[in-house]
Amino acid sequence: MPVVTFLPGYRKARVPQGATVLEAAQKAGLVMNVVCGGQGKCGKCIVRIENGETNFDREKFGVLFAAAELDAGVCLACQTRVFSDARIDVPAQTLVQEQKILVDAQPLDIPVHPSVRKYALALSPPTLDDPSSDLARLLDGVEHAGGPAATKVYAPLEMLRKIPVVLRHGRWRCTATVALVPGGYRLINVEEGGTAARLYGAAVDLGTTTVVAYLWDLAGGRVLSTASNYNRQISCGEDILSRVNYAKKNGTAHLQELAAVSVNTALTAAADAAGIDLEDIYEVMVAGNTVMTHLLLGIDPAYMIAEPYVPVVRRTLSTTAQRLGLSVAPTAGVFTFPAVSNFIGGDIIADILTSGMADQDEVSLLIDIGTNFEAVLGGRDWMLACAGAAGPALEGGEVLFGMRANPGAIERVRVDEATLEPAFETINRVPPVGICGSGLIDLLAGLIRACVIDRTGQINTGIDHPRIRMGRHFPEYVVAREDESGAGKDIVITGHDIRNLIMSKAAVLAACITLMDAAGISHGDLATVFFSGAFGNYIDKENAVTIGLIPEVPLDRVRNLGNGAVTGANQALVSRERRKALDRIARTITYIELNADPGFMDRYTQSCFLPHTDLSLFPTVQRVLEECRLRRGAQWQG
Amino acid sequence: MTERITEVAVGATRTEGGTRTRSYRVGGASALPGMGDAGARPLIALEICDDPALWPVVVLEEVGDLAGDLSGWAKAAEERWGADLVRLVLTSTRRRGFDDPASSGKAVGEVLAATGLPLIVEGSIDPALDTGVFRRCGEAGEGERLLLGTAEAERYRSVAAAALAYGHAVLAQTPIDINLAKQLNILLRETGVPHDRIVIDPYTGALGYGFEYSYSVMERVRTAALAGDADLAMPVISAAQDSLTVREVREAPEGERVETAVQWEFYAAFSAAVAGAGIVCVRHPGTVGMLREAIADLWGGEGWR
Amino acid sequence: MKALEVYKLLPKTNCKECGFPTCLAFAMKLAAGGAGPERCPYLDEETKALLGGATRPPVRAATVGVGARSFTVGEEIVMFRHEKTFYHRPGIMVCADDTSPLEEVRRNAEEVRDLVVHRVGQDLTLDGIALRCESGDPDRFAAASMVVGECGDLPRLLITADPGAHAAALKVCGQFLPLIHAATAENHEEMAGLAKRYGCPLVVRAETPEELADLAARCTAAGVRAILLDPAPRTVGDFVARASHLREHAVKRASPDLGYPLYLDTTTLGTDAALAAGILRYAGVIAVPPLPRPSLLAALTLRQNIYTDPQKPIQVTPGIYPVNNPGRDAPVLLSVNFSLTYFTLLGYLEAGKIPCYLFVVDTAGLSVLTAVAGGKLDEDLVKKSIESTGLAGTVDHRTLIIPGYAAPLSGRIEDATGWNVRVGPRDAAEIAEFLEKGE
Incomplete structure (x- = not known):
């Protein structure tokens, strides 16, 4: 099998003959930007072959590149197959860049009362006078230690196999782990000696793009560490729809595995940071949207994306870590949040829970x-x-200089109402290369206050100002001049961009x-x-x-x-x-x-109007805009 | 319904600073027809054009030589057919390569000289021409309180500027949607065009070709205004411009074509009047008299209030 | 009632026994008039009555005639069609005199029966014959109504102030449930007796709302099941004003005795204006003199327009529509079967005199924007439509022009169909220029 080496960084992967460079990259742990899901459409997974026997259809994809580039070995990772050992150069922009991942959770102000508990027990050994079974002895011990009644606890076969050995080997000192599950209590582990302090749980936000994990000391009731990383499924398509389409074509197994790996990566990082053993995590709570939840569970989401949009599961589900391939205690319970519909998933139920609005x-x-x-x-x-679909504009898509919240994105903008000059801040304070969602919203608000645009978002090209001009196709406002920009050219927002933004925001407001x-x-x-x-x-x-x-x-x-x-x-x-x-x-x-x-x-x-056609719904905004307009008024009337 | 439709002055007589033999105040209603004080009866505008190549055949057959004679056509609208207003559509500006805005101003002047009726002017529909055309039209009609059209959401500034500079009112056209109509009125207001200088053209689809949308948009615009929405309280103008080129008219048997044309215009225009339009526009001279009689009849009702 | 007000009256247990997932979902349906309160097994009678009273149509129904061409009017709930919809289009009944030769009466009736105008997938027809007793002779009136009856099951409207003439005519055609006109202050007892005996709908006629309400109440009390109101207008303006007054009172449930469909005879009012006014403003049955074809065509079209549900627009039949005699190399324009989109596009194409094919796919009457946003218009639909219409056999090329708002689908359509896709303008007005430039 050929070995593919990726530069820079010399990450290696061994893949079968004829595997794609993309597959090799995934195996090597590189997360490439694959918007289209590896169909050769988006043209984002650009790599350069340094050496090795590969094949890439220059005819079909030639339009994407200049002849010189093709001659230099530039190709699309998803469309290039490897037939020998190869060295492949990966430009930085091909990799998914580090983005601002929102880790911060709200502080909890609720009493800690976990569903899983450990009971450290010192049992008396059996005698001829006290011949009750090992299980009864253990469960009675749990009950006496303040746990649930022995009759209410279910012990699965794998526990029964473990109990006699652990009890005797540990000389009747042991720790039992009991979890509250739908339908009652369940014995999920027995260990020798006293391990009650080592009881951990993980809360996971399984997002389409990112995974965030919180590691808890459930015995002590405190957060030990947090970690986050990308959802590895990105290599199968950037958005939900392309994931579902991938599942349609290739089945759910690969996506399930990637979901589990993504969660494991976050949990491992968190456990490392906290210095604990993954095996001591006894419960994982996962909040994800409906599709992510389906994919983690390995359930085909295909029927959800067509009418009548029915998900397979709609309530809280519990299973074990083993069955999902999560690398925590094998018998640990994994709980997924309930969903209401294909769109209102566990993540939203989690939002509602967090907000407290249901109380x-x-x-x-x-x-x-x-x-x-x-x-x-x-x-x-x-x-x-x-x-609904807001369209990608609010996240920087369909906007000429729109981008995600990556370094160099303009995230804050003000437009001076008197001079019409902008002032902006970028992520990581580097020269701007584009504008992200929060920046776009600031810009829109700033431009309407400064009367540069009207309420439908049209740029008033009648204003004589160096930053307002007719672009190639549309009127535009220059946010950062070439000399202020890190993009090597003027960063502008066009009338067309503004229209897309307004349509996006209108969908939300409507x-x-x-x-x-x-x-x-x-x-x-x-x-x-x-x-x-x-x-x-x-x-x-x-x-x-x-x-x-x-x-x-x-x-x-x-x-x-x-x-x-x-x-x-x-x-x-x-x-x-x-x-x-x-x-x-x-x-x-x-x-x-x-x-x-x-x-x-x-x-x-x-x-589709700023802020809305019925201005009486926005009385304060209307008053402010009216004042702005009056201040600018004299200038325009001339 | 307690509010009143804003009155818009159209046309100026000598005492008002113009040369028209009459002038109108469109609007003033506080209810839809049959539901209270519907104000003055709607005005009937006959449309004429400066380039008959783009005009419905059934009209050209009716008006004969007048089609090439703007003065004669306008005069006949007033004297022979009894229209209240003339609506001059500058079809010449729709021709490819049009580059003579001065001719538009001249056409306006010619019509103003030929008739004492107030004038609606429908100018270019190309942002590249608008500034020149509207300036010339506005100038030619200075003081006459024209109704100058058409402002649309994507190109309203040049019409507004010409109207403001020369004292005219603006026709604000949107594609069959109450919200877009309201938005354009707000845009115009914020450009400096006062409410009493705007007439709403919600666009009227021909009978059987989208008229159901237009009818309801007109009703919605009127009921919203009467319920207090000041940004929709301007008079409405209705012109089912495509009436005479629909299949029913084109394919009508020879002997029925004129009658079909007239009925197709009549049913739409009369319905618009019932829906509260302040001005209705037609192109076939035969429709004018029929409409005048029907509207008089509609306004001659006795309710029970 | 608003949904939350209804919700407060419900048990709030989300038991799902009504067939809705939550009590609130049921409340929303109730408030919209889409379900009855009886679906909830836990409501007491008082609550049911309260909810039922607020959701029953304020204008009662009346059915004229029997058989396939019988029609129902009334059951309206709003003043303006945009508030919901107008449900039952008015019946247009063409007048005939019993003094005319019977052969002429028959010929007129047959013409009325056979007139069909086919427009956008619907057959527009007239609804019946209004027979006026001009002879003063009950036997003649009865004979003429027989003749009308021999022309198939066209509903009949019998017009005379003489109960004796009605009695004679009803004897021969009462079982076909004609509408009878009119009960007045003078004759209402006899007219109500006849209407009750034959089960016919009855028009009551008076000059004031008080008298109309009084007559309606008396006739209902006498056992008449279906009533229409004739406010006796002398001008079109009278009718519009009085009809609006009556509808407003009905919709506000101000006076239950005015909650009936309305009757309009256009004969003396100036026909076209009166007919249009009746269609627009609340008439249930309109009697008209025989009309020239252009008038009929326009009136039927207006009625179709006004009685289209604003929330379920008229749909164009999906398929391939040649425009301006296209050849096999003419461009193919994908569009949706929302009638306004179709007509607008067609208008610009015809005006631009550009030969092409309009390729209309079935988006259940949704516009392009809505169909794309809602997932109704997708590559599968396009693929299936290309196959089912045999588009590939109609033209020699393989290029599809799609609407600007469908641009996000361009790649997927190319993939699914193998056709090249060009993205056209968003606005139909720019289509001609787009096509000319493209050549």
Whole structure:
């Protein structure tokens, strides 16, 4: 089998003859940017073959490269097969770059009462007068130590095989691990001696792009460490749909394995940091969206993406680590969050749990924004939820200089209303190469305040200013001149970009208003608006309201949940009560299909305006914009 | 419904600074027809054009030589057919390579000289031409309080500028959507065009070809305004411009073609009046009289209020 | 009632026995009038009555005639079609006099029966014959109504103030449930008696709402099952004003005795305007004199337009539509079967005089934007449509022009179909220029 060496870094992988460079890279642990899922479409997995026998269809993919590049061995990793040992150069931009991963969870203010407990026991050895069975002896001991009644604990066969040896070898001193599972209690481990202090659990946010893990000392009730990394499934496609399509074509096994590896990588890092043994982790709580949950469990998600969009599982599920390939204690319970629909998944239920909105009489709104968005409205008695496609603009896609929150992304912008000059900050303070979502929202808000754009987002090219000009196809505003930029050229935002952004934000706002209309409440009735997810954490609340991404509420009612998914997973890990609430929350939610709602398109059109066509819904924004306009007024009228 | 539709002045007589023999205040209703005070009856505009090549055949057959004679056509609209307004469509600007905005101004002047009726001017639809065409039209009609069109969401600044500079009102056209109509009105307001200088053209699809959308958008625009939405409180103009080129008219038997053309315009225009339009536009001269009578009848009702 | 108000009256147990996943989902359906309160087994009678009363249509139904061409009017719930929809299009019934030769009556009836206008997948027809007793002779009236009856099962409307003439006509055609016009202050007892005896719908006619309500109440009390109101207009304006008044009272449930469909006779009002006004403003049955074809065509089209459900737009039949006599090398434009999209596009193509094929796929009447966003328009649909229409046999090339809003699908369509895809403009107005440039 050929050995492929990747430069720089000399990572190696042994692959079968004819394997693709991409497969070799995956095996070598490199995470390449493969937006299309390895179909030769996106042209992102560019590598250069230094030596070795490979084959790449120059005819078919030649258009992507210059002849000189092709001659130098440049090709697409997913479309190049390896037939001998090879050395392959991987440019930095081909690798998924380190992105801001939102690790921060909210501090917990709930009592720690985990579902899994350890009982250190000193049992009396059996005698002819006391001949009760080993199991009864052990379980009685657990009961006497304050554990559940012996009759309520189920002991699986693998435990029965272990008990006699452990008891006798340890001279009747042992530690039993008992977990509360759906349907009762379960004996999940017996160890010699006293190990009660070594009881750990992990809460995991299994995202489409990233995995975040929290490691808990369940006996002591504290967080030991956290870790995060990329979801390895990225090599099978960047978004959910391409993962599902990959599963359709190739089955779920590979994706299941990658999901498990991704979780294991995070858990290993966290365990290393905390200096504990993975085998002492007895419970894993996983919050993921519906597709990620399906894929981790190895369930085919194909039927979810077509009408009528039915997921296979909708409630809390428990299984063991062994069965999923997680490298913690083999009998450790793995719990996945319930889902409501294909879009309202465990991550959203975790957000709701984190927000506490399901415990309140008042009505709150929760929004999770990415390429897709989810929105939940309600309180203790009822909840309405919907989901939709916002398009990639808010994450920097479909925008000329849009980018993810990578180093060099402009993440904060202000536009001076008098001079129309921008002031910006970039991630890691390096020269700007593009603009990420939070920067785009700032920019939009800044440009409307400065009257550079009108309420439909059209740039007023009548303004005589060096930063406002007609671009090749569209009018544009220069955010960073070539000399200020790290991209080697002017960084601009075009009228077309702005239009895409407005359409994205309109989808979110229209969905929120659809929920509010369905319940018959107005923005004044909202006790809190919760933002969840990475995107929500970085955006400027005031600017989000100014452009009409969310309904106007007083800013002190807008709250960021941070990584609500992992916080929710933490809660459900350490608290039986919170875990019990999950299924109730999932049952309370009424899902609204936006496509079937006849009023949605109307609300969408209304929302394709800054901030909204009905200005009375945004009284404060309207007042501010009116003042801005009056200040600028004299200048334009001339 | 308690609010009132904003009144827009169209046309200026000598005492008002123009040369028209009459002028109108469009709007003023506080209810839809049949539901209260519907204000003055809707005005009927007859459309004429400066380049008949793009005009419906069934009209050209009716007007004969007048088609090439802008003055005669405009005069006949007033004297022979009894229209309230003339709507001059500058079809010449739609020709490829058009580069003579001065001719547009001249056409406006010619029509103003030929008739005492107030004038609606429908200019270019190309951002590259707009500035020149609208400036010339606005200039030619200075003081006459034209209704100058058409502003659209993507190209409203040049129409607005010409209207503001020469004292005209603006036609604000959006594609059959109440929200877009409202948005354009806000854009115009924020460009400096006051509410009483805007007329909403929500775009009217021909009968059987999208008219159901147009009808409901007109009703929605009116009911929203009467319920207090100031950004929709301007008068509505309706012109089912495609009426005379629909299949039913094109393929009507020879002897029925004129009658079909007239009915196709009539049903749409009359319905628009019922939906609260303040100005209805037609192209076939035969429709004008029929419509005038029907509207008078509609306004001559006795309710029970 | 709003969904949350309804929800407060429900048990809030999310037991799912009503068939909805949550009590709130059921409440939303109830509030929208899409389900009845009886589906919840845990509501007491009082709550059911409260919820039922708020969801029953405020305008009662009336059915005219029997058989395939009978029609129902009423059951309307809104003032404006955009608020929900208008449910039952008005029946247009063509007048005939009993003084005309019977052969002429028969010929007119047959013409009315056979008139069909085919428009966008629907057959538009007239609804019946309005027979007016001009002779003053009950036997003549009865004979004429017999003749109408011999022309198939066209519903009939009998018009005379003379109960004696009605009695004679009903004797020969009462079992076909004609609509009878009209009960007035003078004759309502006899008219109500006839309507009750034959089970016919009855028009009551009066000049004021008070009198109409009074007559309707009396006739209902006398056992008449279906009633229409004739507000006796003298002008089109009268009708529009009075009809609007009646509908408003009905919709607000202000006076139950005005909650009936309306009757309009256009004969003396100036026909086209009155007919249009009746279609637009709430008429249930419209009697018209025989009309020239252009008027009929326009009126039937207007009625089709106004009585289209604004939330379920008219759909164009999917398929290949040649425009301007295209050849085998003419471009193929993919579009959806949302009628407005189709007509708009067709309009620009015809105006631009560009030969091409419109390739309409079935998106269940959704526009391009909505169909793409909702996943209705995808590569599978395009592939299946290409196969089922035999598009490959219609043209010699393999290039598909797709709407600008469908651009995200371009790659997937190419993959699935093997056709080249060009992305066209978003706005139909730019299609001509796009095609000209492209050549």
